[in-house]
Amino acid sequence: MNISSSTLDVRDLNVTIHTPLGPLAAVRDVSLNVNAGETLCIVGESGSGKSMTSLALMGLLPPAATPKATHLRFGDHDLTAGGRHAIEKLRGDRIAMIFQEPMTALNPAWSIGEQMVEGLMHHKPSLSRAQATARAIELLDACGIADPEPRLSQYPHQLSGGLRQRVMIAMALMTEPDLLIADEPTTALDRTISAQILALLKDLQKRLNLAIILVTHDFDVVRDVADRICVVYAGQVVESGTRAQVLGQPAHPYTRALLSCVPNSDADANTRLGFLPGVVPSLINSDDGCQFRARCSLAHDGCAQPVPVSTEADRQTIRCTLSMEDINNRYRDPVPPAAVKAEVSDDTQAMPALEVKGVVQTYEVRKGLFGTKGQVHALRGIDLGVRKGEVLGLVGESGSGKSTLARALLGVEAPASGEVLINGTPISKVDRKRRARLVQPVFQDPYSSLNPRRTVEETIRLSLDIHEIGTPDERRVDVKRMMDLCGLPARTAANFPAQMSGGQRQRVAIASALILRPEILICDEPTSALDVSVQAQILNLLKDLRAEFQLTFVMISHDLNVIRAMSDRVAVMYFGRIVEAGRGKDLFHAPKHPYTELLLGKLGQGEEPRKAVDFPNPLKPPQGCSFAGRCPRAQAKCAIDDPRLTKAGPQSAACHFPT
Amino acid sequence: MGAYFVRKLIEAAAVCVAVSIIAFLLVQSTGDLAVAMGGLDASAEDTARLREVYGLDQSFVxxxxxxxxxxxxxxxxxxxxxxxxxxxxxxxxxxxxATLSVASLLLGLLISIPAGVYCAMKPDGWFDRSCLGLSVLGQAMPSYWVGLLLILLFGVTFRILPISGTQSAASYVMPSLTLAWFVFPVFLRLSRAGMIDVLSSDYIRTARAKGLSERTVLFKHALRNAILPVVSVATVQFGFLLGGSIVVESVFSLNGIGLLAWSAIQRSDYPVVQAVVLIVAIIFVLLNVVSDLLNAALDPRLTSEQ
Known part of the structure; x- marks a missing residue:
């Protein structure tokens, strides 16, 4: 494959942002090329410059940012001399882009059809509106949207997230671009929808011979779609190569450490994840040396000098002062994965620490001033038991009722019927203060769940003050100890949340949840807002604290890998019900319910739903199985008879035809 | 859209009834009307007769x-x-x-919206700074003083505009300018803040990614969303202009509603006060309906069933 066949070839791209504190080198010396029909994944954590790179390629950088490249070629166009304006001519025509947030990326005030045709008509003024509309219909159909014509007159708010992302893709393809840049295209979507969107992208790529640059932090996505991979860290490409090379035999110390942090199919509740110490350095006024050296176990004096990119066998490149062979000989994981000791009572007859009995939750909604009242069925009969010291993982897509259940478990919202018991006592009978000492929450977004006007120490101490536990001195000592246990340096005590990183904030949230020594911790998506390496740190911390305090956990997540890495037992939720429950190893190894199989990507070839599907309406739950509409194995019985959770192998599943 | 319109109208009718009760109550609460009407010299019989003639002896309802x-x-x-x-x-x-209000509202909007858009394109640029400075002045200078300054400048020094009355269109120039000067800061800030907000939104990035011209991005994609709060406030401001231009009407001796209300209050002319309150309030309510409909036309999320 020679270089001139590349759709895009960039060498030494630099993006500098001018800040009041000095120049911020967001992207430095990034070289990449992508060919027609090929997918290049740019993978990295936040602050790695991956989004800046893609915005630079689109000419969409913010005004304060200056891009520069020694070589920039797109197909037959040499754009090196033209700078930022040269690429603007191709934008939206030859190069198209899709973004992360389908919920906000479409203009709420214009119809889908108008937004689809306007770009094409701008670039090809000779086309009539009818021709452009015909193409829009054709592309919506190609993007798996059933009955596309009436969709054109709909507005974005009338479509679900998955449908909007399909519309975004169709819109990007209107001008038949040569290159599609996708910036985290599935990050905001559920696992099953994300799989459909990625499959769609691959399918379209094959048909249209598209070159795709996909920017992501998610190694599941990379594994699914990448032909070649660039790993970026602090604005530099630290390693690049084919998918097999980078994922199979990673060379650079950063790639290795990062991959060890990703929870994979080997992870379980009893082992720790990998560990990447430290944080991403400030990129303002940074030097020209290796940016990773402060966190690297192999760093030496030479790393402060500019590091050239070295090409190893088969075009795998690394940016490191050491050769791949040297690294292979000397690299050790910073901390070897250690076993976690946790005691779960084996006595199945013992009273569960937390028990849920037939919990139903409904919300009243009213449509319009004179509209009829309706009921949203959020939870439709949940039965659960969590033993002392056990971690129960709750997994499901958005709208499955996970967070509603969490609120019921915390006792902050009484269910419409059924009850939640803590150590055999109904939670509704426990007064607020006592409840707070039994069960505590950790929420998803540490950016909004901490009071910005309270220091770290005040935040953690607050519960002790409210419950008037100990003398002020004792409280201070206890807060210090808890900060230490949660990996918060003592010097951060006087910091405000705004001065802390996301991972540190989540540590503060955990410390303040644990300060009352609750028996049960309800973690609702505790790591969804964090980077992979930070996620590993937080999950390891939770594993350690579990052993330290004999905690009983409920872990709620949409991320199966997180659930797998944390949970002893797992319950899969769908549409307000538990559809499968059992020990983690059984359930992940041999799922029984087709929905679990779908989540795990274990449905057989041809069974995967290709078209966008309609979810059941929470205002009118179906008479039969709620999953029947999406189920490849559904039969006549499923539409009439609602299956109950029954024994299926070592676990239980709510399915008439378990695997 | 139809159902939405009907709902808004019913809501508006309910508000009008409530307003009429309040307007009625306001006058009743000022004391015994018969005594007030009769004046200081009225005898007890006179007062009783007045009460009977005007039905003041009946129950409140x-x-x-x-x-x-x-x-x-x-x-x-x-x-x-x-x-x-x-x-x-x-x-x-x-x-x-009405002429005065419409003219000053249009003048205010025509200046402030383009200015706000331009400010938002380069926040903290020299144009933005100047406009914000002007809007502080606009809020700090009372309208009677602005009116007097205009009279001094155009009426006395240059002698190009009439200083009072309603004889010609030219008579409305200075009063409209005075009131436009008063509404300019609000509209400028709203359209500027709205545009800054919208311009940083994801869908504007999408529009740019399509390679559309900057003018299309600004006026088709951004302004339509940014203008929503301006529309709501403009209709309310229009109501204020109708009822609250008393000061400007007296500075320029315009014989409008404001002046009528002002003199009626001074003379305890209750039927006039009551009627002005009622009519201005109803116009206000109707303007709100107009504002809702305009917003609904601009933002499809408001009316569609989802």
């Missing part, structure tokens, strides 16, 4: 109902002071105030 019934037939009563028909009084003056 009866009084309200008969008043509301007359209002619905277009009978707003007679001025105590001039014995003229109140509706005629108001209708004579309404065009003056």
């Amino acid at each position: 009866q009084q309200y109902l008969s008043w509301a019934g007359r209002v619905l037939h277009g009978d707003l009563g007679q001025s105590y002071f001039s014995q003229e028909d109140v509706l005629t009084l108001i209708l004579e003056r309404l065009p003056v105030t």
